[in-house]
Amino acid sequence: MAPPVVAAVLLLAVVLAAALVPARAVAALPPEVDARNAIVVETSTGEVVYARRPDRPRPIASATKLMTALLVLERLPRDRSVPASGYRPAPVESQIGLRPGERLTVADLTRGLLLASANDAAVTLAEATSGSRPAFVRAMNARARKLGLTRTRFDNPIGLDAPDNRSTARDLVRLTLQLRTHPFFRRTVALEQATLRSGDRTRFIRNRNTLVAHRRVDGVKTGHTALAEYVLVASGRSASGVRLISVVLGEPDEASRNEDTLELLTWGFKQFRVxxxxxxxxxxxxxxxxxxxxxxxxxxxxxxxxxxxxxxxxxxxxxxxxxxxxxxxxxxxxxxxxxxxxxxxxxxxxxxxxxxxxxxAAAVPRADFEQRAKDLVTRPYVPVTLLAAATASVLAVRALRRGRHRPGRRQGTARSA
Missing domain, CATH: 2.60.410.10 (D-Ala-D-Ala carboxypeptidase, C-terminal domain)
Incomplete structure (x- = not known):
């Protein structure tokens, strides 16, 4: 056979073999992602569906604010009015433009923290919770230890690059699971936008996690710094009810971060049934x-x-x-x-x-006397027992009567010689 013909035959065989591969086998292959670290976890069982260096610590940028939010939700009433901190973020930092002394509720500040990723909101909440930023950071690290986040360390409530501000993909899943026990958190991170009010001033903010516009994504938090690169902790729920949490760390750009997250969630949903x-x-x-x-x-x-x-x-x-x-x-x-x-x-x-x-499945009333009596006499051994008792009674009476009618024995008199 001529070489061109052989090549054509081999190519045809490869094409046919690929066509015959079951769709299920193709779906079983995980997607290729650009993230340096990643994980996908099914929440009801804790099963890890996908993992790529999930326990290697690295900078996490504004995903740090997840711990800030947890402490706020656990320690501050949401309707409390809090004065804005004197923190002045750099122009490149995420912020909602708080003026020192301006008052907002804890609920609105937390929305600004989670949706707009506002650094000024983070510092304001930290100081309102613990009195100072250093005290709040100590509380963050103590809470991390209590949750078992053994490879997590916080340096600030914002997520700014620092040697001691880092975590892992697996630890971020654990932190997110704890946060999801709070209904306010679940509702907030699923919003595409929100309105914040301070006196007569109104602020309109959008969620930096644009994936919440996707019908299967309902949270959670983005992040980006020079060292951390692009970060996204996401949660999603399939049509059948499978709940997943995904984390991608060290993505090269926002587009890759979003694309990899969607691919991991979509692939993960296909691995389970309810x-x-x-x-x-x-x-x-x-x-x-x-x-x-x-x-x-x-x-x-x-x-x-x-x-x-x-x-x-x-x-x-x-x-x-x-x-x-x-x-x-x-x-x-x-x-x-x-x-x-x-x-x-x-x-x-x-x-x-x-x-x-x-x-x-139904109520059972107490049995009355008639039911108890009827049950007693209808038991199979009861007639036999009654007959035996009656027979024994008759025999006993007859024996007693015979004993009464039997003639007595005469007593003899001794004579002397």
Missing amino acids: LRPVRYGQSFPDARPPIRYRRGAELPLVAGGGVRRVVRRGDPAPQVEVSGVPERVEGPIRRGEQVGAAIVRVRQGSRVLAEVPLVA
Whole structure:
């Protein structure tokens, strides 16, 4: 065969082989990203979907403000009015143009911190929380240690480049998970824009994280400095309910940062499926104990809660088992009341994922005297017992009567010789 023909045949074979590769196999390949460090975590299980040097510390720029926000949310009431600090940011710094002494609520300052990434808002909140910037930085590092952020160190509440201001992709996920326990934080970082009010002055700000305009992205925080390069901590939720947090550090530019984040989230969503092995109110064939004093009646037990589980595609579904169902039940039992130790257990192999109590699907009243008596006489052993008792009584009476009618023995008199 001539060399050109051989080359053509080989090329055709490669094309056909590529066409025959299943789409699932292609989807299983993670995207190539420009980030120096990156991670993607599924939040309900904590499973790491993707990681690229996730534990290497590096500058994190304004992602530092996530810890600033956490301390503020934990320590300051959001409706408190706070005077602006005398901090004067450089013209290149992110800011909302606070005038010294100007008063804003903690809520509006926190929106400025998280959306506009305002350095003047960060310093104002830090001083309002701890009295001074150094004291606030000490509180930041103490909170980091308490959260187990072992490779994180803070030097300032803003994120300005400093040797002691750095973290890792994995630590930033842990910090974000803690922040997401605060509803105010979740609502704020999902906003595309917000309005801040100070007296008669109104400020209109936009979220620097432009990805929140994407329907599957709902946070969290951007960052950029010369040393940190471009940073983005993001959160997203798929249509099926899979929740992911991604972190990219050391991106070369904003476009790469956004593109890599979207690709990681989109790819991560495809790796999981949401299962509901137990639903609220679900009944089970093995959970119908008989009701005492009500012959032939059973009490259906149903799940008192639901179980939602995110699993990897291709992994087996969790197993569901029922245990602790009593041999019989007796009223009074309220509808919705847990019956004994009855539970439904969800397992993945030998690991218990969840346990849900089994509760009464209907109320069972206390049995009255008639029901108790009827139950007693209809038991199979009762007639035999009664017959035996009656027979024994008759025999005893007859024996007693025979003993009374039997003639007495005459007593002889001794004679003397």
